[in-house]
Amino acid sequence: MTERQRQALQSYKTNMGAYGRGQGRNKDRYLTAAFEAMKHAQQAVPAWVMPLSAVTDTIPPQPNAFDVVIVDEASQASVDNLFLLWLAPRVIVVGDEKQCAPGANYRNNDSEAVQESLDRHLADMPLSLRNGFLPSSNLYELLASRFSDVVRLSEHFRCMPEIIGWSSAQFYDNRLIPLRQFGADRLDPLRVVHVDDAMEEGQRATLRNPVEANAIIDHVQKIIDDPMCRNKTIGIIALQSGKQTQVLEKMLYERIDPADIRHRHIRVGQPPDFQGDERDIILLSMVVTKAKKALTGRTEQRRYNVAASRARDQLWLFTSVPQASLNPTDLRHSLLTYMLHPPAALTIDPELDDVTPDARAEPFTCLLQQHVFLELRRRGYAVVPHYPVDHRAIDLVVVGDNGRLAVECDTPSRNREPEQVQQQLHRERELRRAGWHFIRIRDSEYLHDPAAALEPLWQQLQQRGIEPRSLPAASRQQPRWRPAPLSDNEDDL
Structure with a gap:
């Protein structure tokens, strides 16, 4: 590393630190200084790891500025990020078409304005490829459809086998191989709580269920007080409606000690908010009290897949809707029935x-x-x-x-x-x-x-500290669970 590169690297670090979250009065000045420093600091570091926003803000837009660009969570990168292909002659794209994509809830994919714009700007491109540039498209699907050399990763290290088992069977044809290590002294991986006397308020985007939210926050406090859950991190995911997340957050900050919220890294959100994230314990809120329409489309498949695979040790499902009222083709029915009768990982015949x-x-x-x-x-x-x-x-x-x-x-x-x-x-x-x-x-x-x-x-x-112990006997009358049929439609809502 030359002296000039060392100085540029330190200047980049200092200015980006001063830039912080980009909310200060002199944020533009610090960002410009960091951009200038990057011109000389880039070659001093073998590999740069940064979010997309930092790439656009600090990397000079020069062709082949890097030898290789690796795009992680590419299913969350929209077509706006195609500029990444300009930065290196070789690109490795890592993603999952079964997880949340940017703009997945965009309502106007088929509007005349969108189609007319595609036809005008991409007139030389075959129609079969042109539709890959819709607002809801993502970088992973766009490139996977053009290159056949796709490497499918099957090893899964995050979740307990019972937790990832639902996603593996429902979305991946049982191709995921759970390799998480664990002993017999662990939390029960899957739990279901039926909330009685719950009522829906609002509809669609404003749909909320305060009674179910109240039960979830009550249980958060129980987790905090439980010695078995000591130091376990916690996440709360509303499976439907952003309004429910607001209700949950309000109750959380009113009733849970702020020190516990920080220590347990408690976070509330919808499935896309947890993409790429994880917690030891996840609590899901189904929100609805009556299912008006079965959820089967691609958008909901992605949302439920992400939500159900964020928990490392334990996944809770809070539901206010009876199992019998759910259509067997509904993803909610699939998840609920699986969690009620999960496969046993540690039993003895x-x-x-x-x-x-x-x-x-x-x-x-x-x-x-x-x-x-x-x-x-x-x-x-x-x-x-x-x-x-x-x-x-x-x-x-x-x-x-x-x-x-x-x-x-x-x-x-x-x-x-x-x-x-x-x-x-x-x-x-x-x-x-x-x-x-x-x-x-x-x-x-x-x-x-x-x-x-x-x-x-x-x-x-x-x-290895493995002492004698016993295991429960395997059940002879385990109900047979089957994954719900999936639809190729983009949206159910």
Whole structure:
């Protein structure tokens, strides 16, 4: 770094700090100074990370100013941000067409003025591509429709498996692979509260439900007072109507200690406000007391997908509408019925109590797995055989209050080609990267000396603080949940 670059970098930092939120009397002066400093400071830093507004304010509009531009949350970048393609010869666009887009509620996509403007300014472009520049279009969809080299990411690290399970099944054809690490001593991931005697006030944009809002703020205080929720951050999302967020915010600041609001990072908003954000605990307000029309369109799909995937540890749904009054095609019905009867992630099959060491039983693939399973059970550990993860299964998973340990049993009977071995090793490396810890038990060592072969297992369990405990039995009468059919229409409202 040259002396001139060092000075320019410090000048940029100083002027942007003085610019702050852009509300001071001399904001234009500081911004201009930062823009001038950037001309020399840009090459001093290998990678710049900044919001779109800072790019337009401080980066000189020169072609190929960078080697590569990476646009994150591109589904929230409107067509106004196409200038980013001008700044580098290579662009990586990261986004999700299933999440909220800018201008998704724009009512005049098909107005004569919009169509006439597109036809006039983009006359040389085929009509099939021209309509990609509507006010509701976003950078991700625009570029994804023009380039076939799209890499689909499937790993999900934020939410508990039960929480992200609804979005995965409803919007992604069960392609999302939850890799979040957790133990058995955790908050119940999904909870539903039915609010009685609630009444709607207003309609459409002014729709509000004060009784439901009151129940939510009451529960926020309970979360703050609950030792199990110590230091947990909190978010409140109104699924319908911005007016409900105003009611919630007013009650929040009237009744919750400001110190708790700051400490818990409590935020109130609609689904687009939480795009790219997360909280430990999210409380959803369904708002309506009677469903006049099923929500099925793309706008609501995006809103509900975002809202239901912001919670890391626990998701609450407060509803004032009975399940029976919702149309089965309604996204609200889909979310409510899923949360009432979620799939169980940590349960044990009662039939495993009948497993013996001599005859192989399902779901075990070899007797070594059964021997290790039985020895773990004999010592009181909670162990789940054939644990599904990443579209495959781990032989055994030992579950403790604060973590899990994966146990793989290697036997000569597993005849695998070299490619299969490489695939297994690659998969294990990926799971280790996601936080999983593995231990391997070899059949030859176990047959020679069972106690010595299992000693590393007991040491690992002790080191990881995994103590003996029990798991609830799996339900035999779990209601069958199905995702609601989706519509390609842009709007339901």
